[in-house]
Amino acid sequence: MLTIQNVSKHFGGLKALENVTIHLGSDKIYGLIGPNGAGKTSLFNLITGVLPVSKGSIQFEGKELNKLQPHEISRLGISRTYQNIRLFPSMTVLENVLVAQNIHTQWGLGSIFKVRRSDLKLLDQAEELLKQMGLWTKRKEMSTSLAYGEQRRLEIARALALKPKLLLLDEPAAGMNESETENLLQRIEEIRAQGKTILLIEHDMSVIMRICSYISVLNFGELIAQGTPEEIQTNEAVIEAYLGREEG
Amino acid sequence: MSVYTEGVIALMGINILLALSVYAILMTDQCSVGNAGFMAIGAYTSAYLTVKMGIPLMPALVVGALVSSFIGLLVGIPALRLKGLYLVLATLGFGEMVRTFFLNFEPTGGASGFRGPMGSTLFLIYAWVVGFIVFFWLLDRSRLGRSFDAVRDDPEVASTMGLDVVWHKIWAFWLGSFIAGIAGGLYAHYMFYIESGNFNFLLSTMILLYVLLGGMQTFWGAVVGAVIFSILPEILRFIHEWRLSFYGAVLVAMMIFRPSGIITRKMVRDLGEKFDKLFQTART
Amino acid sequence: MFIQQLINGVMLGSTYSLIAIGYSLVLGLLQMINLAHGDVFMIGAFLGLTFAFLGIPLYLSLLLAMAGAGIVGILVERFCFRPLKKAHFLGPLVSTIAFGILLQNVGTQIWGSEPSRFPQTTDIAQFHIGPIVISSIQIIILATSLVLMVALDLFIRRTRMGRAMRATSEGQVNASLLGVDTDRVVSFTFFSSAALAGVAGVLTALVYLQITPFIGIRQGLIGIVAMVIGGLGNLRGAMIAGVSLGVIEVMNDAYFTASYRDIIIFGIFFLFIVIKPEGLFGAVQQEK
Numbered sequence: 001m002l003t004i005q006n007v008s009k010h011f012g013g014l015k016a017l018e019n020v021t022i023h024l025g026s027d028k029i030y031g032l033i034g035p036n037g038a039g040k041t042s043l044f045n046l047i048t049g050v051l052p053v054s055k056g057s058i059q060f061e062g063k064e065l066n067k068l069q070p071h072e073i074s075r076l077g078i079s080r081t082y083q084n085i086r087l088f089p090s091m092t093v094l095e096n097v098l099v100a101q102n103i104h105t106q107w108g109l110g111s112i113f114k115v116r117r118s119d120l121k122l123l124d125q126a127e128e129l130l131k132q133m134g135l136w137t138k139r140k141e142m143s144t145s146l147a148y149g150e151q152r153r154l155e156i157a158r159a160l161a162l163k164p165k166l167l168l169l170d171e172p173a174a175g176m177n178e179s180e181t182e183n184l185l186q187r188i189e190e191i192r193a194q195g196k197t198i199l200l201i202e203h204d205m206s207v208i209m210r211i212c213s214y215i216s217v218l219n220f221g222e223l224i225a226q227g228t229p230e231e232i233q234t235n236e237a238v239i240e241a242y243l244g245r246e247e248g
Numbered sequence: 249m250s251v252y253t254e255g256v257i258a259l260m261g262i263n264i265l266l267a268l269s270v271y272a273i274l275m276t277d278q279c280s281v282g283n284a285g286f287m288a289i290g291a292y293t294s295a296y297l298t299v300k301m302g303i304p305l306m307p308a309l310v311v312g313a314l315v316s317s318f319i320g321l322l323v324g325i326p327a328l329r330l331k332g333l334y335l336v337l338a339t340l341g342f343g344e345m346v347r348t349f350f351l352n353f354e355p356t357g358g359a360s361g362f363r364g365p366m367g368s369t370l371f372l373i374y375a376w377v378v379g380f381i382v383f384f385w386l387l388d389r390s391r392l393g394r395s396f397d398a399v400r401d402d403p404e405v406a407s408t409m410g411l412d413v414v415w416h417k418i419w420a421f422w423l424g425s426f427i428a429g430i431a432g433g434l435y436a437h438y439m440f441y442i443e444s445g446n447f448n449f450l451l452s453t454m455i456l457l458y459v460l461l462g463g464m465q466t467f468w469g470a471v472v473g474a475v476i477f478s479i480l481p482e483i484l485r486f487i488h489e490w491r492l493s494f495y496g497a498v499l500v501a502m503m504i505f506r507p508s509g510i511i512t513r514k515m516v517r518d519l520g521e522k523f524d525k526l527f528q529t530a531r532t
Numbered sequence: 533m534f535i536q537q538l539i540n541g542v543m544l545g546s547t548y549s550l551i552a553i554g555y556s557l558v559l560g561l562l563q564m565i566n567l568a569h570g571d572v573f574m575i576g577a578f579l580g581l582t583f584a585f586l587g588i589p590l591y592l593s594l595l596l597a598m599a600g601a602g603i604v605g606i607l608v609e610r611f612c613f614r615p616l617k618k619a620h621f622l623g624p625l626v627s628t629i630a631f632g633i634l635l636q637n638v639g640t641q642i643w644g645s646e647p648s649r650f651p652q653t654t655d656i657a658q659f660h661i662g663p664i665v666i667s668s669i670q671i672i673i674l675a676t677s678l679v680l681m682v683a684l685d686l687f688i689r690r691t692r693m694g695r696a697m698r699a700t701s702e703g704q705v706n707a708s709l710l711g712v713d714t715d716r717v718v719s720f721t722f723f724s725s726a727a728l729a730g731v732a733g734v735l736t737a738l739v740y741l742q743i744t745p746f747i748g749i750r751q752g753l754i755g756i757v758a759m760v761i762g763g764l765g766n767l768r769g770a771m772i773a774g775v776s777l778g779v780i781e782v783m784n785d786a787y788f789t790a791s792y793r794d795i796i797i798f799g800i801f802f803l804f805i806v807i808k809p810e811g812l813f814g815a816v817q818q819e820k
């Protein structure tokens with residue numbers, strides 16, 4: 001489904017990613033791990049088109065993503081969440097989800113005057129998403145007034161409103177306690193069961209090892225290992241990368 | 249109603265339109281201090297059409313605004329690359345370019361100004377004012393309005409949520425310059441005489457002041473700011489000469505104590521909810 | 533004749549340089565434009581005029597006007613910038629616009645909106661160098677501008693405060709971590725920026741011989757143009773650009789129509805912002 005082929009990203013002299021190749025098939029949960037600064041979020045930025053690739057190519061269902069604008073890429077079926085939650089602060093919980101649905105409907109000047117039947121359907125879908133995430137009762141509150149864990153769930157709901165085929169989650173469990181994390185894992189599994197592919201960045205190893213079927217490990221922008229959770233756990237290079245390096 | 253009072257109300261209407269024109273561009277987090285330039289284009293174009301070519305007022309107004317908004321598009325495109333302060337400077341430069349252009353442009357009078365346009369009535373001015381207020385009200389409640397909010401809140405995230413940020417930003421410039429063009433045309437046909445000095449940087453900055461004083465979070469802020477600035481001089485007759493100092497001091501104080509302006513988004517939302525409960529509309 | 537115009541241009545341009553330097557100092561430090569700067573220039577001009585009117589010798593009037601303008605500059609900082617440190621960047625911008633309006637009104641109330649003449653304070657001697665005629669006033673203007681610009685340049689490069697200013701403009705957080713009292717640096721920068729504008733005001737009054745409370749508007753704008761062309765925050769660029777603009781303006785008035793002058797200047801300005809925003813000599817970047 002998604003092919004990241006020999007991708008490199010340079011910022012001037014700084015090498016963020018070097019010659020990374022990852023293949024993602026459908027209907028699975030993939031993990032992306034590595035010490036801080038390994039280039040994981042940069043990879044997300046490249047996939048979503050926020051930053052251009054320096055070398056190599058990224059293809060989604062056969063289409064080359066490199067020349068496309070972020071909004072075009074999201075229309076192809078890729079959406080994401082952010083490491084440090086980026087909700088739209090001037091809008092309510094419901095509006096955050098609704099705005100992500102705009103790509104499924106006519107949103108230009110005409111939308112000012114007409115309300116079509118299809119829009120009511122979108123409202124139903126937004127309701128379903130929010131109920132799935134347990135946020136429907138808070139739909140009229142400003143997005144930033146939510147508790148931390150709720151904001152994370154809202155970001156996921158918003159990303160799902162795009163009806164993506166591939167969902168990129170950037171540290172969704174950060175700052176969550178045990179029960180919240182457990183909750184999150186269930187929901188991620190539910191999303192996968194709906195037929196979506198998920199690429200997950202996480203620092204919490206228990207999360208990664210439990211739900212990912214395949215993991216890629218980055219260090220200093222390079223891919224040092226790829227494999228199943230068992231393979232990664234016993235991989236020497238991975239162990240060294242995590243233990244031999246100061247957390248920074 | 250005396251001629252004088254009518255004049256105050258007419259200019260208030262023009263000010264409301266100008267404030268909305270700045271607000272339109274501000275909706276996408278772009279700050280323009282060149283809207284006097286767009287106003288000038290609308291003013292001179294429509295005036296030329298009615299006076300020199302005998303075209304009736306309404307079509308002339310619209311054509312003037314379309315010319316202005318076309319120029320607005322042309323400005324909006326390079327504006328995409330400019331952030332914050334640089335955009336302010338660019339629009340400043342643009343406004344001054346337009347002013348000095350008309351200062352030299354002989355077919356519309358050059359330095360002697362342009363005499364003759366007439367036909368604006370209070371009714372016409374306020375028809376446009378009400379029209380645009382309704383427009384912004386509808387926009388606010390619509391999907392497009394939400395897109396604009398998203399683009400302003402966080403353009404990067406908005407783009408990954410499927411929104412074409414570029415389109416929104418350019419469209420905002422088009423809209424703002426269109427409204428300013430209408431304001432210019434109405435102004436010209438009310439004042440009977442226009443000259444390039446009417447459309448200077450001071451005016452552009454004053455319009456920005458209206459919007460920021462009133463509150464830049466919602467379009468109501470722009471309306472309220474323009475109304476206050478237009479009415480206040482009349483209420484404060486007794487300090488007439490020191491009026492501007494008073495404004496200056498009040499604004500400086502506003503920025504310190506209530507930088508979001510008089511009307512905030514929260515205020516509008518809360519009021520809106522009260523109205524909804526009142527009329528029991530099924531709304532999301 | 534050409535040389536004569538050139539000298540006039542340099543003389544006028546040097547006043548633009550002083551104004552532009554003032555903008556650049558504040559912009560380099562805070563990444564903001566002080567839109568009250570032009571009106572501080574105007575206040576300086578009127579202060580100089582008033583002191584001269586009272587019989588105070590020219591150089592003393594100049595110094596007093598400088599100090600007076602500097603104080604106004606500090607007021608601008610206290611009201612428009614310091615309380616708005618955390619605000620959206622439009623806050624200080626709009627606040628300085630408002631402050632400028634206030635200054636214009638104060639100027640109008642104190643000195644009237646009719647043009648005021650600058651009193652003749654010294655006997656004007658004329659010096660003939662070949663076909664060129666320079667008056668002592670023109671020499672004073674040129675010399676003062678030059679001395680101030682050189683002094684500023686040396687100050688920034690050689691003194692502790694100068695180094696502190698440079699450190700703060702590269703990053704306020706880092707500077708304060710290094711022990712720099714950034715508040716004092718900011719106040720001092722506003723003072724010097726305004727003081728230079730004040731001097732420019734008096735010198736401009738000497739050039740044109742009469743002033744109104746609204747001269748700050750145009751001169752302020754030209755100062756912004758010079759700053760942009762020279763490179764935002766770049767002091768040396770501001771100096772060169774200011775002088776160049778003065779020369780362009782005088783040459784245009786001498787050989788073309790005066791009315792085209794501003795359209796050329798603002799046209800160049802717009803092109804620079806859009807195509808080459810770093811100016812001719814590079815803008816000063818601040819780490820955020």
